[in-house]
Amino acid sequence: MVKVNENYLKLPGSYLFQEIGRRTRAFQDQAPMPIIRLGIGDVTRPLAPVVVEAMVKASQEMGHKETFRGYCEETCTAYDWLRYAIQADYKRQGVEIADDEIFVSDGAKSDCGMIGDIFSADNVVAVCDPVYPVYVDTNAMDGRAGEYDGQRWTNLVYLPCTAENGFVPELPEGRVPDLIYICSPNNPTGAAATKDQLKVWVDFANQHGSIILFDSAYEAFITEENVPHSIFEVEGARTCAIEFRSFSKTAGFTGNRCAYTVIPKELERGGASLHALWNRRRASKFNGVPYVIQRAAEASLTDEGRAQTAQAIAYYRRNAEVIRDGLSAAGLAVYGGVNAPYIWARGPEGMGSWDLFDLLLKKACVVTTPGAGFGPSGEGYIRLTAFGDADATREAVERIKAVL
Amino acid sequence: MVKVNENYLKLPGSYLFQEIGRRTRAFQDQAPMPIIRLGIGDVTRPLAPVVVEAMVKASQEMGHKETFRGYCEETCTAYDWLRYAIQADYKRQGVEIADDEIFVSDGAKSDCGMIGDIFSADNVVAVCDPVYPVYVDTNAMDGRAGEYDGQRWTNLVYLPCTAENGFVPELPEGRVPDLIYICSPNNPTGAAATKDQLKVWVDFANQHGSIILFDSAYEAFITEENVPHSIFEVEGARTCAIEFRSFSKTAGFTGNRCAYTVIPKELERGGASLHALWNRRRASKFNGVPYVIQRAAEASLTDEGRAQTAQAIAYYRRNAEVIRDGLSAAGLAVYGGVNAPYIWARGPEGMGSWDLFDLLLKKACVVTTPGAGFGPSGEGYIRLTAFGDADATREAVERIKAVL
Numbered sequence: 078m079v080k081v082n083e084n085y086l087k088l089p090g091s092y093l094f095q096e097i098g099r100r101t102r103a104f105q106d107q108a109p110m111p112i113i114r115l116g117i118g119d120v121t122r123p124l125a126p127v128v129v130e131a132m133v134k135a136s137q138e139m140g141h142k143e144t145f146r147g148y149c150e151e152t153c154t155a156y157d158w159l160r161y162a163i164q165a166d167y168k169r170q171g172v173e174i175a176d177d178e179i180f181v182s183d184g185a186k187s188d189c190g191m192i193g194d195i196f197s198a199d200n201v202v203a204v205c206d207p208v209y210p211v212y213v214d215t216n217a218m219d220g221r222a223g224e225y226d227g228q229r230w231t232n233l234v235y236l237p238c239t240a241e242n243g244f245v246p247e248l249p250e251g252r253v254p255d256l257i258y259i260c261s262p263n264n265p266t267g268a269a270a271t272k273d274q275l276k277v278w279v280d281f282a283n284q285h286g287s288i289i290l291f292d293s294a295y296e297a298f299i300t301e302e303n304v305p306h307s308i309f310e311v312e313g314a315r316t317c318a319i320e321f322r323s324f325s326k327t328a329g330f331t332g333n334r335c336a337y338t339v340i341p342k343e344l345e346r347g348g349a350s351l352h353a354l355w356n357r358r359r360a361s362k363f364n365g366v367p368y369v370i371q372r373a374a375e376a377s378l379t380d381e382g383r384a385q386t387a388q389a390i391a392y393y394r395r396n397a398e399v400i401r402d403g404l405s406a407a408g409l410a411v412y413g414g415v416n417a418p419y420i421w422a423r424g425p426e427g428m429g430s431w432d433l434f435d436l437l438l439k440k441a442c443v444v445t446t447p448g449a450g451f452g453p454s455g456e457g458y459i460r461l462t463a464f465g466d467a468d469a470t471r472e473a474v475e476r477i478k479a480v481l
Numbered sequence: 482m483v484k485v486n487e488n489y490l491k492l493p494g495s496y497l498f499q500e501i502g503r504r505t506r507a508f509q510d511q512a513p514m515p516i517i518r519l520g521i522g523d524v525t526r527p528l529a530p531v532v533v534e535a536m537v538k539a540s541q542e543m544g545h546k547e548t549f550r551g552y553c554e555e556t557c558t559a560y561d562w563l564r565y566a567i568q569a570d571y572k573r574q575g576v577e578i579a580d581d582e583i584f585v586s587d588g589a590k591s592d593c594g595m596i597g598d599i600f601s602a603d604n605v606v607a608v609c610d611p612v613y614p615v616y617v618d619t620n621a622m623d624g625r626a627g628e629y630d631g632q633r634w635t636n637l638v639y640l641p642c643t644a645e646n647g648f649v650p651e652l653p654e655g656r657v658p659d660l661i662y663i664c665s666p667n668n669p670t671g672a673a674a675t676k677d678q679l680k681v682w683v684d685f686a687n688q689h690g691s692i693i694l695f696d697s698a699y700e701a702f703i704t705e706e707n708v709p710h711s712i713f714e715v716e717g718a719r720t721c722a723i724e725f726r727s728f729s730k731t732a733g734f735t736g737n738r739c740a741y742t743v744i745p746k747e748l749e750r751g752g753a754s755l756h757a758l759w760n761r762r763r764a765s766k767f768n769g770v771p772y773v774i775q776r777a778a779e780a781s782l783t784d785e786g787r788a789q790t791a792q793a794i795a796y797y798r799r800n801a802e803v804i805r806d807g808l809s810a811a812g813l814a815v816y817g818g819v820n821a822p823y824i825w826a827r828g829p830e831g832m833g834s835w836d837l838f839d840l841l842l843k844k845a846c847v848v849t850t851p852g853a854g855f856g857p858s859g860e861g862y863i864r865l866t867a868f869g870d871a872d873a874t875r876e877a878v879e880r881i882k883a884v885l
Contacts, residue, residue: 078659080604080750081751090761119551136536136537145526195486332543349485357489364587
């Protein structure tokens, strides 16, 4: 008789967004005005013209025998020209990496979720609290999280991120984590770690043989100088870090699906090269990103592509400003939104995340995301995103101001 | 200190295609005529015009705010119209499945390789011998294969597929397998199981609570009436089988990346729905296939799309016939190629796979795949594929005939 992976049975389910959907639908019919959604983390601006052109051209190439492309069997399952374009993008940020340290994939979520495959089940995992749920759930699936007690998993090391520490995690006391997930700029809090703050973690990881799994999917939103775009800007990171990046939020690729993961070739543990293990995994479980999408990604990294995608980023940044200013004016303590597309706002004293969610849904017809859904330290907060339409965002903020 | 997944360290590496590449390169400079490659399983015909049109249109839609698509958040992470098109395709083959039993993905290899995630590490796994290496390697990664002794993994149940049994596996004596991989039409042997032969396995699986992981990536090549295109044509399969299908060989999508996996909703083990477990896995580790690729896949299933892709299939079938006839005329025992794009040929008495490979490389300048690379029972055989250019295929066969 087949036995299923029992770790899956311990998962509490994806209650957060289901519950948001349920409450929103239940209210929809009695809503006195159109509902505006600032909860979801999805982009809304169209792809840049140069990206669309590249996709059209690549699609047409696939229709001719001479220019048709089958399996991508090049290094790291990605075409040279895309790896070189990503390498050049790093170089512009002052980071030197080899092109064959770049693994192109269909999403940062996929890679963040699957990287656990190359690690043993008995590593100690640290996550921030609040946290992007994928880090937690995928480690639970792999058997590294222990049991779920209704709020926390028994085997995870939680790193509280609160207003007191500026939402940047401090080194843990007690158990030393082997795998450390850091997302900066952060989802959900919008906080971004400085170079000095990241150096503390790099030194810790190098000292203990830990690995930092660094998610920089939102690096395009960084505006402040002392915030690194890449963990590899920090000295010592090449011997302790893997970096996950995505075209999703940088170039509006949430419907296009392209991301990449960088594993330095000198990164070893127990004599095994993590680069070689990940390469081996992909050889058996992945065949690369579609040719047309690789061309799209390449186009987004040309001078023209970067200029065009920068306009979308600027558009979202203005939304972030509108939300920050508006919620501050409404008397909320507001964080994030400066180096990130997420705004993290603390509700009125004593009001829980879900109460605030309900209030804003019912009185302002605005959907937010309750911070408690991201972990216990998110209680009392809500997350808003800057990815909406500019007019709708302004209107939503005015409504919230009127309610609070 | 981080511990790596030690199962990866047991893998012998992807020696087969590396070794083929090495020998081919070493010979290349001294080759007296252009080398023809009939070893690789990749398509060469361009995408159908209607598919290219759909990709161009979808690419342009992504450039306008009104028609831009972000995350695909529909059922099973695939658009309704694609799930319905796939469902209709099954219906044409006489198989009724629900649209939300279809999980669209980036590749059958990905899904075959990752489906193990939802099963416990202590299931007994059966594979055919010879076998598509992905089934073996991914189970080794998950810790289900035991140790590699240079030819076989100690914990796997091998099902010999030989000329004597028509390359269709017989029920094992001894250990009862929990997970049973069946690929029909088969890679590498090109054999296809009849409905009666599959019924034996379905009954066995239902009797023992086993699951059949049925890979029908090559179903479009079936020409004989009593060979099922889907395991779900066999009575009882819905309570014991998961099916993997792909647009790769059906519509030339090896560079486009689209496939799907069907899990019946009534498929349960230990009280857990496998459909629910796979859905849960995908929620945390996948964000769906690009919009433009979903549109491409949909177009390939329209009447026009099916008529156009059928031309490519017919083209490859003619190649298969040329190879079959030519190798038979050369005195080899030839199998497959009737319901599959693969031809499995037995070399002269006493000649090993690699010896035959070397002979054909050096004397005929034709690259084949040594059967021994697919498992011990493949010794003495070579695999040839029908996916090449028609003229080159004819020429290669003439050269082989001249040598043997």
